[in-house]
Amino acid sequence: MIELNQVKFRWPGSSTSVIDIERFSIEKGDKVFLKGPSGTGKSTLLGLIAGVSLPDSGDVKVLGQNINHIKGRQRDHFRADHMGYIFQMFNLLPYLSVTENVCLPCHFSKRRKNKALTHSPSLNAEAHRLLSDLQLGNDLINRPVAELSIGQQQRVAAARALIGQPELVIADEPSSALDTDARESFINLLFQECNREKSTLLFVSHDDTLSPLFDQQIELSKINLSSKRL
Numbered sequence: 001m002i003e004l005n006q007v008k009f010r011w012p013g014s015s016t017s018v019i020d021i022e023r024f025s026i027e028k029g030d031k032v033f034l035k036g037p038s039g040t041g042k043s044t045l046l047g048l049i050a051g052v053s054l055p056d057s058g059d060v061k062v063l064g065q066n067i068n069h070i071k072g073r074q075r076d077h078f079r080a081d082h083m084g085y086i087f088q089m090f091n092l093l094p095y096l097s098v099t100e101n102v103c104l105p106c107h108f109s110k111r112r113k114n115k116a117l118t119h120s121p122s123l124n125a126e127a128h129r130l131l132s133d134l135q136l137g138n139d140l141i142n143r144p145v146a147e148l149s150i151g152q153q154q155r156v157a158a159a160r161a162l163i164g165q166p167e168l169v170i171a172d173e174p175s176s177a178l179d180t181d182a183r184e185s186f187i188n189l190l191f192q193e194c195n196r197e198k199s200t201l202l203f204v205s206h207d208d209t210l211s212p213l214f215d216q217q218i219e220l221s222k223i224n225l226s227s228k229r230l
């Protein structure tokens, strides 16, 4: 599902690479918990895997496709078709409603739209199914997303990543603003949706109590030569 070879990445203006990974791979269907101290490059690595950032050298392959060799717009399409991304800052569109935000990936990807429609009679119905499983009340679904609490926005971001069952779900600190009960239903839904289509889950968190739930736990410093130099 994911294969990195000799990948180096340096942020503009920085004198050293934040990512320096010789080899790293994740099998299809695996649920992987990625951890490491703050500022060591976890979000940067997720951005490279999603093709949001491009490495200075090396290969990043997702589903056998070398994504740093795909041109800009095609890369955006590839991401929309195959990946659901829960960003640390959510990246929701504040002027759209909750339902509109969740359905958004299906407007960029026919593949995701068709998959969503195999589960529910309409995109809105599928969005509402996911939101209801995430315990987000019906009264909120038509509200502008900016009016929601941070924990509620986090669940909208999760539903948006899961709609249309992408093969790869990338989650960057997705449960940090949730209380214990909401966190449990959040993780359950994430696993249930990923199991349904054998989606791969790459989950970054500082909450170590969640790590035993995953198939694999990876400490970034173990694979990243740059962390070892810090």
Ligand SMILES: Nc1ncnc2c1ncn2[C@@H]1O[C@H](COP(=O)(O)OP(=O)(O)OP(=O)(O)O)[C@@H](O)[C@H]1O
Binding pocket: 011, 012, 018, 036, 037, 038, 039, 040, 041, 042, 043, 044, 045
């Ligand atoms: N857009 C950017 N421009 C320049 N430097 C950046 C940018 N984003 C991150 N960095 C730098 O890259 C390093 C790694 O940051 P990153 O966000 O990947 O760490 P992280 O492990 O995800 O941290 P946290 O656990 O706090 O979210 C940091 O030194 C950070 O300052």
